[in-house]
Amino acid sequence: MDTAIAHAHQPPASFLRRYVFSIDHKVIAKQYLTLSLAMALIGGFTAYLIRWQLAWPETDIPGWGPIGPDNYDALITMHGTVMIFFVAMPFLLGGFGNFLIPLMIGADDMAFPRLNMTSFWMLFTASSLIVASMFVPGGPAAAGWTSYAPLSDNPIYTGVTWGQNLWILAVALEFASFLMGGINFLVTALNLRAPGMTLWRMPLMVWMELTAAVVFLLSVGPLVAGALMLLMDRTLGTGFFRPDRGGDPLLWEHLFWFFGHPEVYVVALPGFGIMLEVLPVFSRKPVFGYRMMVWSTLAAGLLSFLVWAHHMFVSGMDPRLATPFSVTTILISVPFAVLVFAMIATVWGGSIQFTSAMWFALGGLATFMIGGVTGIFLGSATTDIFLHGTYFVVAHFHYTLFPVTFFGGFAGVYYWYPKMFGRMMNEVLGKIHFLFTFIFFNAIFIPLFITGLRGNPRRLYEMSNYDFLKPMQSLHVIATIATIGLLLGQLPFVANFVLSMFFGKKAQDNPWHANTLEWATSSPPPFGNFAEPPTVYRDPYEYSVPGASQDWIAQTAPEPFITTVAAD
Amino acid sequence: MSSTTEHSDFDYVLIWVWLVALLGAGTLAFLLPIGKGAALAVIFGIAMVKASLVVRDYMHLKSERLLIYVIAALPLILALGLALVLIPDIVYHR
Amino acid sequence: MSNSTLAAHTATFDTGSAASLPSGKAGVWWFLASEIMVFGGLIGTYILFRVAHGGWAEQASHVSWRLGATNTLVLVTSSLTMILALNASRTGRHQRAAHFLLLTVLLGLTFLGIKSIEYTREIREGFVPSSGMFWSFYYIMTGLHGLHITGGIIFNAILYFGATRGTLWSGGHGNRIEFAGLYWHFVDVVWIFLFPLLYLS
């Protein structure tokens, strides 16, 4: 854990050390971003295949051909695994966490730069494994992203042999990678803060990444053990999850969801963090109730460990467990209600600038609310009896994870792109991108809510076996067309992202007139981040302070009402 | 740094003697013809003591500040909670 | 926390300060926290299954408590040598520290040696991971623990070579012995529980 190199303020000379095996958190962050966007292509393409099959069963899918029921199971498994473990986490934690935490707290790098590099390359290996698993004999894992045993446990049930083993290895490696990454986040934010950067002056993004890191590293352990058990069941003939050998399938469900639910917040909190950085800047208004939000975040993080069994209400677990877990689950809506209300209050009374970043932040907030309220139906054990395992669940978790991952993530890209690459993105393309994303996303999942409420089970290869699903087919067609629209709607983003790197307008150090420390250095920041270590004098969100000479006061501004010229 | 530097090697060896003695006692409890329940109680009681000795003196928890206690306590509580919730499903299902 | 960060920020490898922990130590402890969850989940599950199925006692009677006890002794002793190495390096007795590190490595290897003797014996007698739930747990728990031991041996060996060459201290990384030690003691603690759970129950 030798940080000496990182502090020697000299970028390494060789190309390899500078761009490939770099220990500079900014380069590593860009590596994470690139990896996650590349994996998002796979995730998106699987979504396209799945949706096409559901709308027009067993037809030739343009660009692929027909898919069989076994391919379909593999596709949904890969879609879930890739999107959550290899897109959302690298995007929000690996990418933005790595880039922002040191910059926002005024550090020159992570606490353990080499560990940071190792984390990324472990994730890279894990991604390669999951991709490789799609091409092994027997096909990729096909037991769903939750890999419920015994379906995942015994090859005879799926015909999948190495695909599932590689899935386990890839996911385990991914866990190890983010475990080290999370430790790095924690130590960095607790130990490397610039003079004057007290905990209560940290931008909310840092708080969110911290909470996510703690929640992750405390929840993942049992599933690591579970993954090892599953692997031994498949390779050494043990029977941890096989009833015929004295094991118990429900054990896997418990171990999985003990991690699986906190994992949702591991992804959600950084997404909120991004929105909470973007909203005040473009409302020119302080975040509403900073400490209140920090406490709600910590409360949500803590509660996230007490709710996992709500994924198992009808799983056959002891029914007496249901009510306690309903209570905790529905209670968790309180801290999130505080966060959402406070976000609205942050915009309220502001002077709103509708930049692409702001559109995505607002759109994310608006759509996340749908995910939030529909969660209550599933959190109540009683209504979950009917809704569990239907498209209602599918729509619900897409309405929670998509807003934080993509609306939040895109908001972050449009907002921090100037800082990352030193150039501005094109606002017109950005707004077109938002319009497509917002409209088509809702057009996919609102129909799916309806089919879910009619009792449409998820993970069906095709539905012609069910008479009561026949009227639902048109809704599936709408969802599929919208999916294609959503995917095509990302082209403006891709073009914008690539072209702006070369033709974008040169970015000022602080183009948005924001207060937080990352804007107090050049765009892009030099190796070592700050010419001289910054000193922090004030809170991160002092916008439109009455009597101030301008509507923003950087955290580095020493005297009241006088802003540094460090920016511009 | 923590105040561990005052420790003399002798203190550490003393702890080790304790650990070995307890190991012997635990094994003895296993071998002696006493009731299974009692034996288990003794054995795991001793294991607890041994573990706490290592944590307290070799990992210097006794001279650490609060944050480390928090870091160590959180997972213990969570793991215990997980096990408790598993009881009805694993132990008491027919 | 606030003013502490002055020191933390500027120091080359920061030793933290009054309020905040040294980065290395904090990192190790957070790592151990996640390790507690791994072994906690495993041990918790094992206990529950053991309580649920009394029939395991027969299977359990085939492990050798003698070898298990010997290994406990070995590991406890290696913890002693580890802490003595740290104390030596703290008090500037570098030669002595190096020797104790070597001793720790050797004791670790001894542990693995005895463990592999046990494995061979049990497998010879036909007790493999698939021979029943007890054996499944026995192999997964001792196996995972063995992997941790192996990792610890590697860290300690690296430290030993750094110590003999003196780079460990010239690079100012003396407190890495403490970090490696924390991990090593933790692995020891895990065994302190595995021994009665698997051999004496």
Place this chain on the structure above:
Amino acid sequence: MSRLLPPDVSTFGADIDHVFWLIFWIVGVWFIVAEGALLYAMLRYRRKPNTPAQFLHGNSARQMAWVLIPAVVVLFLDLGIDHAGARAWELVKLDLPPATTLIQVGGKQFNWIFTYPGPDGKFGTADDVTVENELHVPVGQVVRFELSSTDVIHSFFVPELRLKQDAVPGRIIRGWFQVTAPGTYEIACSELCGFGHYTMHGSLIVQNAKDYEAWVSETWPKKTASNASASLTKLR
């Protein structure tokens, strides 16, 4: 509006739907208020020349009240939902009423196996009656089932009955239902159970007493005097 959910033909369906609509209206109102507030703010407070943003840090108790009071209201509504839900859950999943019809439901890739005790009213005897993918039950009678699986996890799902329960290998899970209207309803598997998951479809045929008896007499082995009574004994 009520067409949002499928028709409900079970006795406890109404209790579940009641909780559903309770939640629906509570969160519906909150949702509209919250989205409305957001939309209003977006329109009302868009940037205009020489109208600066208000400086509201929201750290004073008076300002925090704007968020905390609604949050507390949410808390109490949550507890209300929990209360209503808990009662319905007990009725559906916890207390099993005495039943006149007892069946074993077995899931196996990719079929539902329904076993009747046969004339002697006992399972595991020679005269058990086994039917694949077709479950006949009398209308208006409490039916108890013992759910199990021989391979992977399946989930026994009848939308119109608001009935769903996973079938877990190695476990026997008991449940009940009571259908209020004769007819044929579809049985789905709602837990991914392999490549044939989508074909794991059964039908629940609910018949009035006469038709059911007719079906029994034609498909079940003939009753002998010895076990005639047994078939009617209440199972508790």
